[in-house]
Amino acid sequence: MALLLAAALFVAQAVNFALALRSSANFRLAQAARPAATRIADALEREAAGRGPILGDRGRVRVDDANPIPAWRERRPEVASEVRRQLEELGVPVARVDTGLRPLRRDTRALRERRSEGAMLVIAAEVPGRGWLRVIAPWPRTDRRILLILIVQTLILYAIILLPVLWITRRISRPLNALAEAARRFDPNATAVPLPMDGPSDVQSVTAAYNALSRRVNAMLDEKDRMLGAIGHDLRTPLAALRVRIESVEDDEDRAKMADTIDEMNRTLDDILSLARLGRPSEPPTDVDLAALIDAVVEDFRDLGADVTTEESPRLPIRLRPSLMRRALRNLIENAIKYAGGAEVRLVPRTADVAIEVADRGPGIPADKLAKVFDPFTRLESSRNRDTGGIGLGLALARAIAREAGGDVSLANRDGGGLVATITLPRR
Numbered sequence: 002m003a004l005l006l007a008a009a010l011f012v013a014q015a016v017n018f019a020l021a022l023r024s025s026a027n028f029r030l031a032q033a034a035r036p037a038a039t040r041i042a043d044a045l046e047r048e049a050a051g052r053g054p055i056l057g058d059r060g061r062v063r064v065d066d067a068n069p070i071p072a073w074r075e076r077r078p079e080v081a082s083e084v085r086r087q088l089e090e091l092g093v094p095v096a097r098v099d100t101g102l103r104p105l106r107r108d109t110r111a112l113r114e115r116r117s118e119g120a121m122l123v124i125a126a127e128v129p130g131r132g133w134l135r136v137i138a139p140w141p142r143t144d145r146r147i148l149l150i151l152i153v154q155t156l157i158l159y160a161i162i163l164l165p166v167l168w169i170t171r172r173i174s175r176p177l178n179a180l181a182e183a184a185r186r187f188d189p190n191a192t193a194v195p196l197p198m199d200g201p202s203d204v205q206s207v208t209a210a211y212n213a214l215s216r217r218v219n220a221m222l223d224e225k226d227r228m229l230g231a232i233g234h235d236l237r238t239p240l241a242a243l244r245v246r247i248e249s250v251e252d253d254e255d256r257a258k259m260a261d262t263i264d265e266m267n268r269t270l271d272d273i274l275s276l277a278r279l280g281r282p283s284e285p286p287t288d289v290d291l292a293a294l295i296d297a298v299v300e301d302f303r304d305l306g307a308d309v310t311t312e313e314s315p316r317l318p319i320r321l322r323p324s325l326m327r328r329a330l331r332n333l334i335e336n337a338i339k340y341a342g343g344a345e346v347r348l349v350p351r352t353a354d355v356a357i358e359v360a361d362r363g364p365g366i367p368a369d370k371l372a373k374v375f376d377p378f379t380r381l382e383s384s385r386n387r388d389t390g391g392i393g394l395g396l397a398l399a400r401a402i403a404r405e406a407g408g409d410v411s412l413a414n415r416d417g418g419g420l421v422a423t424i425t426l427p428r429r
Contacts, residue, residue, distance in 0.1 A: 006163065010158055014155045017151060029140070033139070034087060038084050038091060039087075040062050044062040045128065062134055065133040068097075074102060075101065076099070080122065081099060081124075098124070098125070098126045099125045099127075100122060100125070101122070102121070102140060121139060123135060173200055176197075176199045176200035176205075177200070179197075180208055183211065184211070192219075193216055195215075196208050196212055247263070275328060286320050287320065289321055290316050291426075293316070297327070298327055298330050298346075301331075302338070302344075307338050308338075311347065311348075325406075328398070329399040329424060330399075333422045336396065337363065337422070345361070355425075358421055358423050359422045359424075371414075375396050375400050377397040396422075399424070406426055406427075411423050411425070
């Protein structure tokens with residue numbers, strides 16, 4: 002705002018300066034042309050009235066047979082045009098009007114009286130039947146005082162207007178910048194520290210509203226955590242009771258189906274609670290060897306008899322929440338096992354980041370559905386049977402975990418069939 006105001010003041014002063022220069026130029030033109038035309042017309046009138054020749058007019062108008070202005074003198078055509086116009090208004094016919102600048106002589110009266118610091122302008126008008134009538138008028142230099150006055154005016158305006166504006170702008174911008182920074186750094190895991198009330202009343206009102214909002218958000222998140230804990234406890238208790246009771250079912254096939262259903266419900270509950278709690282994870286970030294983390298997850302699946310392979314990778318330390326990252330990686334491997342029967346896991350270190358690739362040779366995903374499968378509760382296979390079960394939270398949870406760590410998850414179809422899911426994490 003201050004810069005815009007400064008630019009507006011500068012433009013206004015520039016326009017004012019241009020108008021002042023134009024006014025000064027017009028005044029100088031009138032000061033030279035009007036007296037010259039009046040003297041010539043007055044001299045001709047005196048001669049016509051028989052009150053004396055032109056030369057007798059106290060030497061103000063001289064008569065020459067030819068143009069008295071040398072060709073090498075500097076001309077002022079605007080003065081010549083103005084003299085011609087004024088002579089015509091006075092009824093004096095002229096054939097030509099010429100002008101020429103002549104430097105001041107050191108002994109001139111104008112110089113002694115300091116009335117002119119420029120030059121003398123010689124004006125000659127050719128009057129038919131009279132020859133060339135010549136007069137001399139002062140021609141001052143451009144008045145530099147105008148420029149100095151305008152500069153001083155501009156500085157005074159800047160001091161009077163800009164300094165208070167800068168002070169007001171700073172008084173408003175500092176609390177607003179603090180408010181913006183607090184909003185950018187808002188951490189739901191940290192205790193909300195109220196911003197100081199500073200600045201004008203309107204800004205203080207905005208700050209007070211933000212402080213109240215942050216308190217409400219933290220209170221809502223605390224309530225959400227308590228509610229999720231209660232839900233997890235209240236749902237797991239009856240599921241555990243059911244798990245015990247199904248042992249009394251005599252039919253082995255029915256008992257196995259019931260156990261699988263309870264396990265699926267437990268996994269679904271874990272996914273829902275993990276996704277809901279992701280905004281306020283209880284696990285702090287720690288330095289982890291990513292290669293060792295991947296090997297541990299792969300070994301867990303191998304112990305269960307799953308066809309999961311990985312390549313030997315060098316040690317790669319990275320800072321993240323290990324439990325959450327293991328959960329994200331397990332979800333991607335489980336998807337590959339469900340739809341392809343196995344998975345190939347590979348760690349790819351890069352310059353600015355690191356990639357964990359989970360590839361399979363399953364049916365893949367249509368290109369137009371690659372982005373949609375990340376939406377919660379979205380599944381491309383609609384049967385929801387036990388073989389390809391789940392409720393569509395695995396990929397959504399994996400992406401949420403990766404983004405919480407500053408990375409992302411992407412999917413791409415493989416050449417020759419299959420899918421590759423890539424977790425990208427920044428190296429920091």
